[in-house]
Every structure is written in structure tokens, then in C-alpha cells.
Amino acid sequence: MTAGPALWLGSLLLGSFLGLSGSASLLRRLREHTQQLQEGSDPSLDLSLGPSALVLPKEGWLEQPLDPFNTSDRRVFLQRYWVNDQHWTGQDGPVFLHLGGEGSLGSGSVMRGHPAALASAFGALVIGLEHRFYGLSVPAGGLDMAQLRFLSSRHALSDMVSAHLALSRLFNVSSSSPWICFGGSYAGSLAAWARLKFPHVIFASVASSAPLRAVLDFSEYNNVVSRSLMNTAIGGSPECRTAASAAFEEVERRLRADEASQEALREELGACGTLSRLEDQAELLEELQALVGGAVQYNGQAGAPLSVRQLCGFLSGSGNRSHSRTAPYRGLRRAAQMVMRSLGQRCLSASRAETVAHLRNTEPQGSGVGDRQWLYQTCTEFGFYVTCEGPGCPFSQRPALPSQLSLCEQIFGLSVSSVAQAVAQTNSYYGGQTLRATQVLFINGDADPWHVLSITRPLGPFESSLLIPNASHCLDMAPEKPSDxxxxxxxRQKIFQQLQTWLTLAKESLVRGGA
Incomplete structure (x- = not known):
């Protein structure tokens, strides 16, 4: 363990909700916003949580190799971690390792949410490990291409292995203590891959909403969004789906009209810049599409600015006497205003040039939520580009896949063929949805658009899965609520039972090994 990073990292998060970028960034801002509100900025100040909340988590820094695959490269960076040891029964107790993903990881990662809540029942030490190049764990050289080549899921897994060794020594964790990985979304994939690639280090993993199959054209995302808008159990309806389609048709009609109509649209939706260029129009449509997708992806979660029920109420004109052709459009406008207020954004993104400039910024201060880093990972590993080209999609067919892939070329100089090849290599290396790892529990919600890239049925006797009806993205990891x-x-009961089974198995294995 070493001291904290240089002072320049202190301003890393200042730009979290100030920059402008495309729909992928809006979804990430929604994720960051929801996560921060769920975890709280300082759990020690929330007296409503009881005496346990008064225990401050420990923040630490590990010196990690920048290039763990080249022993002759001596460069290092500082990786942040958090520790909650208030429930730990001692050096033989289990370790719950909460992996960070494509964003900052705060103290709430070891104090709030379901993984942390399980620690008291099992006497576990809880450790949160921030992902390299995100949050405050950014190498001192910044985010230029020479540095970003050290950003990948494989590098993150190598960090996990070295952190396991260093933290075991630091906290005097027994070599017989089972380590169980937790993670959600991309970090959920990392948790599953950690067990797949390093079973001698990770005893078991809980992977929530983990997209295991990399895919270039993620049109399935909007297919699930469309179904969820019709799901009456979460506040949707067939009329809501129809209204969403009508709202986007109205936006496109106004974009095709004269300059005066475009300017009126810009003012009504709070768009940034003009809408005279086709690429800027596509940027706005992409942002609106992400707004609707985000309402589905984070539906019902504390901190989420917009639920499916609220969105459908707006689109259907609830509380509005007018049921004209433009009523769904006005509802979409109200939804946009609500989300912008919640995220602290002054306007919606509608300038491709500003998006490109934002993503080209190699200074960490301009990438608080990791937009540049995550785009790099999608270009070099995962794809995940959400499109709306099928007949069942309720949104605009702009922007198409080529428009999204062009960012990889504009920002990083990566060709379309290289991105497609990277996606194929990722699936080949990890196995995609045919991943053959034992002792992994996959958890998904069927209203979450990402569940179609995960594992929702057991692949064998040593793999388990839970598909939660009407649940959204990583909902199982959120703090428990009376309204659950x-x-x-x-x-959550089944997750508890699975952990009991695994930890019993760990004890039995230890007894057999010592016999």
C-alpha cells in the first residue's frame, strides 16, 4: 500500500455531468447518478442506517504495474481500493471482492447495497477495487493512445490477481479464505471472467447484469426497450409503445422541415447548438433514444430520474387535456426536461463536433465519468453499439451503425474492420454466452435490455442463474427497500442460499485438504 495519487487527480470528477456527448454517455451518466445516490457520498453521516454506518471504510492505494504482461516495463500506477472490516470474523473469514467497472468507485461500494449487506451474515471482509483508468485510478500519463493501450478487461483481471496477493498480505488474510467476486454490468462480466481465468484465486463469483457476449450491432437493446414499454407490470402499455413511436416521428418531421421549425425544436427540447446538420440531428435523436432506454434500464431504482411509469404517463398525455398528434412529443419533451434537471445538464447533446472534441480530450479532468476510456474499450473489445434499424424499433433509425463506428476512427484511428475483429476476439477469449466457468451465479432482470447478452439459463450443474421478473439493470445489487x-x-434469498452453499463447500474442501 502506498500514499494517495498526485493532487491533479483531485479534480477528476468535477466534469462528471458537465461535458457533452452521445447517447452512450447519457446512459453512463444515468448509471453514475443512480449509483452515487444509492451509495451516498459519505455513509458515516447517514445516522438513519444505525450504528454500523458510523464505521468509516478504509481507503487505500496499491502500486500496480502499468503493463503487467511485460516484466521489463517498470512503470506503475496507483489503484484505489476501499475496505470494510466491521463484520470480518478474522483471517480465516471469507473475502467479498466488489470489482469496479467503467466509472469511479466510492466508499459506498463496501458500505451499501446487497453485497455489503451480506457481509454481516457471513463474517466477510469487504473490499472494493476501482478499475484502472477510471475514477481516481488513472495513470499519471493521462488518456492518450500510448496510455490507453494498457486499458482492457485483461489488464483489469491482472490487477485483480495482484491486488489479491497484496491485500492478503496487508490484512493477514489466510490462504484458505475463500474470495468471492461481486460485480454489476461490465464489472459483472469481470467477476465471471475472474472465476473463469483465475479459479485458484477466486473461489466463486456473483455476476449481476453481466453482458458476456460482445456484439457490434446491439439492436437487441431496443427490442427489449420496446417490450418493456408495453409491460403493464412496470407501468407500460401498448399505447405507451405507440406514443413513443409517435413522439419520435414528430421529432423527425420537425427536423425535416424548414430552419424555423428546427430552431423551435431546438429551443423546446433544450438542445445544444443548431440542428441544421444531419450529424447533429442524429446526435439529438440518439440522446432522446437513450433517455427512453435509460428509463427502462434503471426503472424503479432509487435515484433514477425517470421511471417507465412516469415516462408512459408523459407520453400518453396524463394530466393534459389535449390528445392531439403532438401530445406524445410534448410528453417526450417533459421527460427530457426532468432528466436534464436531475443530471444537472444545461442542455441535451446535439453537436457531433462537441461530442468529438469531448472524446478527444486526453486530460482526466475532462472525462469524469470515463467517456473516452469506455469508448476505447467498446472500440477495442466489446462493441455494444445500440441501433434502431429493425421494423419493431419505436425510435428513429438514425444514427445507424456506421455513424457510431465512425467515432472509433475519428477518436482513435481504429477502422471498422479492426473493431469487428476485436469483438470476435473477445468472444473467442472468454467464450461469450457459452462461458464455461464453475461456481458463478448469473443474475439478470428480464426488463433490463442487457440481459440478452448475459446467461439467463444454467449451462451446467455448476453454474446457476436467476432471471428476476420485471427487474431492471443491477437491481439486485441496490440497497434493499420496503417497496422491493x-x-x-x-x-436475494436465493443469492444468500447460494453463498451459503459455496462457503460450506469451501470449508469441506479445507477439511478434506487437511485430512
Whole structure:
């Protein structure tokens, strides 16, 4: 362990909600916003949580090799971690390792949410490990291409292995203590891959909403969004789906009209810049599409600015006497205003040039939520480009896949063929949805657009999966609420039982090994 990073990192998060970028960034801002509100900025100040909340988590820094695959490269960076040892029964107790993903990781990662809540029952030490190049764990050289080549899921897994060794020594963790990985979304994939690639280090993993299959054209995302808008159990309806389509048709009609109509649209939606260029129009449509997708992806979660029920109420004109052709459009406008207020954004993105400039910024201060870093990972590993080209998609067919892939070329000089090849290599290396790892529990919600890239049915006797009806993205990891659905409560009981089974197995293995 070493001291904290240089002072320049202190301003890393200042730009979290100030920059402008495309729809992928809006979804990430929604994720960051929701996560921060759920975890809280300082759990020690929330007296409503009881005496346990008064225990401050420990923040530490590990010196990690920048290039763990080249022993002759002596460069290092500082990786942040958090520790909660208030429930730990001692050096033989289990370790719950909460992996960070494509964003900053705060103290709430070891103090709030379901993984942390499980620690008291099992006497576990809880460790949160921030992902390299995100949050405050950014190498001192910044985010230029020479540095970003050390950013990948494989590098992150190598960091996990070396952190396991260093933290075991630092906290005097027994070599027989089972380590169980937790992670959600991309970090959920990392948790599953950690067990797949390093079973001698990670005893078991809980992977929530983990997209295991890399895919270039992620049109399935909007297919799930469309179904969820019709799901009456979460506040949707067929009329809501129809209204969403009508709202986007109206936006496109106004974009095709004269300059005066475009300017009126810009003012009404709070768009940034003009809408005279086709690429800027596509940027606005992409942002609006992400706004609707985000309402589905984070539906029902504390801190989420917009739910499916609220969105459908706006689109259907609830509380509005007018049921004209433009009523769904006005509802979409109200939804946009609500989200912008919640995220602290002054306007919606509608300038491709500003998006490109934002993503080209190699200074960490301009990439608080990791937009440049995550785009790099999508270009070099995962794809995940959400499109709306099928007949069942309720949104605009702009922007198409080529428009999104062009960012890889503009920002990083990566060709379309190289991105496609990277996606194929990722699936080949990890196995995609045919991943053959034992002792992994996959958890998904069927209302979450990402569940179609995960594992929702067991692949064998040593793999388990839970598909929670009407649940959104990583909902099982969120702090428990009195309003949680019976299916979510049942899923958490099953997670608890699975951990019991694994830890019993770990003890039995230890006894057999010592016999």
C-alpha cells in the first residue's frame, strides 16, 4: 500500500455531468447518478442506517504495474481500493471482492447495497477495487493512445490477481479464505471472467447484469426497450409503445422541415447548438433514444430520474387535456426536461463536433465519468453499439451503425474492420454466452435490455442463474427497500442460499485438504 495519487487527480470528477456527448454517455451518466445516490457520498453521516454506518471504510492505494504482461516495463500506477472490516470474523473469514467497472468507485461500494449487506451474515471482509483508468485510478500519463493501450478487461483481471496477493498480505488474510467476486454490468462480466481465468484465486463469483457476449450491432437493446414499454407490470402499455413511436416521428418531421421549425425544436427540447446538420440531428435523436432506454434500464431504482411509469404517463398525455398528434412529443419533451434537471445538464447533446472534441480530450479532468476510456474499450473489445434499424424499433433509425463506428476512427484511428475483429476476439477469449466457468451465479432482470447478452439459463450443474421478473439493470445489487417486489426479495434469498452453499463447500474442501 502506498500514499494517495498526485493532487491533479483531485479534480477528476468535477466534469462528471458537465461535458457533452452521445447517447452512450447519457446512459453512463444515468448509471453514475443512480449509483452515487444509492451509495451516498459519505455513509458515516447517514445516522438513519444505525450504528454500523458510523464505521468509516478504509481507503487505500496499491502500486500496480502499468503493463503487467511485460516484466521489463517498470512503470506503475496507483489503484484505489476501499475496505470494510466491521463484520470480518478474522483471517480465516471469507473475502467479498466488489470489482469496479467503467466509472469511479466510492466508499459506498463496501458500505451499501446487497453485497455489503451480506457481509454481516457471513463474517466477510469487504473490499472494493476501482478499475484502472477510471475514477481516481488513472495513470499519471493521462488518456492518450500510448496510455490507453494498457486499458482492457485483461489488464483489469491482472490487477485483480495482484491486488489479491497484496491485500492478503496487508490484512493477514489466510490462504484458505475463500474470495468471492461481486460485480454489476461490465464489472459483472469481470467477476465471471475472474472465476473463469483465475479459479485458484477466486473461489466463486456473483455476476449481476453481466453482458458476456460482445456484439457490434446491439439492436437487441431496443427490442427489449420496446417490450418493456408495453409491460403493464412496470407501468407500460401498448399505447405507451405507440406514443413513443409517435413522439419520435414528430421529432423527425420537425427536423425535416424548414430552419424555423428546427430552431423551435431546438429551443423546446433544450438542445445544444443548431440542428441544421444531419450529424447533429442524429446526435439529438440518439440522446432522446437513450433517455427512453435509460428509463427502462434503471426503472424503479432509487435515484433514477425517470421511471417507465412516469415516462408512459408523459407520453400518453396524463394530466393534459389535449390528445392531439403532438401530445406524445410534448410528453417526450417533459421527460427530457426532468432528466436534464436531475443530471444537472444545461442542455441535451446535439453537436457531433462537441461530442468529438469531448472524446478527444486526453486530460482526466475532462472525462469524469470515463467517456473516452469506455469508448476505447467498446472500440477495442466489446462493441455494444445500440441501433434502431429493425421494423419493431419505436425510435428513429438514425444514427445507424456506421455513424457510431465512425467515432472509433475519428477518436482513435481504429477502422471498422479492426473493431469487428476485436469483438470476435473477445468472444473467442472468454467464450461469450457459452462461458464455461464453475461456481458463478448469473443474475439478470428480464426488463433490463442487457440481459440478452448475459446467461439467463444454467449451462451446467455448476453454474446457476436467476432471471428476476420485471427487474431492471443491477437491481439486485441496490440497497434493499420496503417497496422491493416479492420476486426481488426471493432472488436475494436465493443469492444468500447460494453463498451459503459455496462457503460450506469451501470449508469441506479445507477439511478434506487437511485430512
Amino acid at each position: 417486489s416479492p420476486s426481488l426479495r426471493l432472488a
